[in-house]
Amino acid sequence: MELRPLDSCSTCPVEFAMNMISGKWKLLILYNLMTDGTVRFNELQRRLDTVTHRTLTRQLRELESDELINRTIYAEVPPRVEYSLTDKGKSLTSILLSLQNWGLEHMVE
Amino acid sequence: MELRPLDSCSTCPVEFAMNMISGKWKLLILYNLMTDGTVRFNELQRRLDTVTHRTLTRQLRELESDELINRTIYAEVPPRVEYSLTDKGKSLTSILLSLQNWGLEHMVE
DNA sequence: CAGGATCCGCAAAGATACTG
DNA sequence: CAGTATCTTTGCGGATCCTG
Numbered sequence A, B: 001m002e003l004r005p006l007d008s009c010s011t012c013p014v015e016f017a018m019n020m021i022s023g024k025w026k027l028l029i030l031y032n033l034m035t036d037g038t039v040r041f042n043e044l045q046r047r048l049d050t051v052t053h054r055t056l057t058r059q060l061r062e063l064e065s066d067e068l069i070n071r072t073i074y075a076e077v078p079p080r081v082e083y084s085l086t087d088k089g090k091s092l093t094s095i096l097l098s099l100q101n102w103g104l105e106h107m108v109e
Numbered sequence C: 001c002a003g004g005a006t007c008c009g010c011a012a013a014g015a016t017a018c019t020g
Numbered sequence D: 001c002a003g004t005a006t007c008t009t010t011g012c013g014g015a016t017c018c019t020g
Helices: A013-021 A026-036 A041-048 A053-065 A093-106 B013-021 B026-036 B041-048 B053-065 B093-106
Strands: A038-040 A069-074 A080-085 B038-040 B069-074 B080-085
Touching: A013 A026, A013 B026, A013 B093, A026 A038, A026 A041, A026 A053, A026 A069, A026 A080, A026 A093, A026 B013, A038 A041, A041 A053, A041 A080, A053 A069, A093 B013, A093 B093, B013 B026, B026 B038, B026 B041, B026 B053, B026 B069, B026 B080, B026 B093, B038 B041, B041 B053, B041 B080, B053 B069
Parallel strands: none
Antiparallel strands: A038 A080, A069 A080, B038 B080, B069 B080
16 A cells, blocks of 8 residues: 555544544553453553543543543442443554554664 | 563553654654655745744654654755655654554544 | 744643542 | 542643844
8 A cells, every 4th residue: 555645634544543542541541452352440540550540531531532442331339430442443453563563673672 | 463561661662653753743744755755844844834944843853863864964055954764764654554544444534 | 945042822631639 | 439620730832033
């Protein structure tokens, strides 16, 4: 596949994709869901380690409104909320792999 | 290739790659150099259309310090400065294609 | 032509406190 | 447990003016 001309920025597929994954914690969230399938809110927060409660919530809401993740609420006490990838979210794996491959080849360890 | 575990964020290849291309105009700059080879400063500014002189300079400096682009200065009057991709910069094409493919498949036109 | 210097605005992220 | 409400911070990008 070749690089296409970028007619207009508002319809640029590259920018469209970048907007989905731009966000300090988004790729880390997606990565965790890719490898583990389903993760609860607090478990996710533990794994991201330094993320604040507030910020994690926001990032999850954005991913959800972009239809990259599912949010499942269980009517229990204490409450349980589980996050998982949608098919659209799963399809981002190709981008993550592409980024990872490039990083592995060009990072000085 | 499989997704690797993300041991530590400071050594995460995905984050390393993202840091290279995060910047409002960077992918657009790289795209222009990928398709045209060598471009002068003002020509680049015309193509990005709404970018300011100041901001374009900063983005170019960052790309240069990341060794993604070459900056060639010709000792002429008026001055001439040309930008082109390094091999490292050219290798980003795979990421751009990956982003573009995803965007084309998931954008509603 | 291709910058540098200064100042400013804004959106994203963090800190902290409170809650069903 | 999984949020929401406020407030503050910060850093990127923009606006403007000056120069070899």
